[in-house]
Amino acid sequence: MRNLLPLCAAVLLAGCTSPSSPEPAPPPSGPAFLGLTTRAATEDEKKTFKLGDAIAGRVNGTVVEEVAADGPAAKAGIARGDVVLVIDSNRIYSDDDVQDFVRAASAGRKIAVLLRRPALASDELVNVILGAAEGAPPAGIHWEFAGPSQLDAALAEAKKRCTRVMVGISGAET
Amino acid sequence: MNASGKFVRLIIRRPHAYRFAQEHKGATIPGIAFLDGEGKLTGNAVLKDAPGLLEEMKRQSE
Numbered sequence: 172m173r174n175l176l177p178l179c180a181a182v183l184l185a186g187c188t189s190p191s192s193p194e195p196a197p198p199p200s201g202p203a204f205l206g207l208t209t210r211a212a213t214e215d216e217k218k219t220f221k222l223g224d225a226i227a228g229r230v231n232g233t234v235v236e237e238v239a240a241d242g243p244a245a246k247a248g249i250a251r252g253d254v255v256l257v258i259d260s261n262r263i264y265s266d267d268d269v270q271d272f273v274r275a276a277s278a279g280r281k282i283a284v285l286l287r288r289p290a291l292a293s294d295e296l297v298n299v300i301l302g303a304a305e306g307a308p309p310a311g312i313h314w315e316f317a318g319p320s321q322l323d324a325a326l327a328e329a330k331k332r333c334t335r336v337m338v339g340i341s342g343a344e345t
Numbered sequence: 346m347n348a349s350g351k352f353v354r355l356i357i358r359r360p361h362a363y364r365f366a367q368e369h370k371g372a373t374i375p376g377i378a379f380l381d382g383e384g385k386l387t388g389n390a391v392l393k394d395a396p397g398l399l400e401e402m403k404r405q406s407e
Contacts (some may be wrong), residue, residue, distance in 0.1 A: 227360035267358050316355040319365060325355040330382035335405055337352035340362045342374040
């Protein structure tokens, strides 16, 4: 039994042995492109689509305003007037949420978009393969995760890398 | 070297940011907060204080 103690300790420590030298972050891959813009729902649309679960006056769901022709969203069948409720378990409250999510994702990633459509009785889950954005990646910090729903994934990654999570908290709306 | 590369990076914008700041007392909007692997706030710096932010990043990466 006594011999097992060092073994148990080694197993417990194996996950995080050198907190002072975390693994370097993987280099950022190509920026992603979804090919849609959204806007806040009007009061009528909030009623029509039964949008709720508000935070700070914002309801869950943002209305698709423009879809780039032949873009990833268009190819997946997303159309103007659809309401984006959730992207990969992140509840969406504004176009900033959508753009942040795409900015933190990599080209080629498959994402699940939950839509609410006026013609359908139930919400529809659509898979989209993110395309590659043209031009250089945006300067500044390369965010790996976006939105509070990805906090658990970020914490798990931090544990794995033996480092901490740096959270950018922005009150800005663009 | 980009100091932010030492951390796992997550961005939270409003309206989620208000809730996050409420749940993590001490976190400032706009700012950078640091969490340990358990989700506990270990540091915070306001964005407009660039030297303070860099200092906090160094402290957190030690």
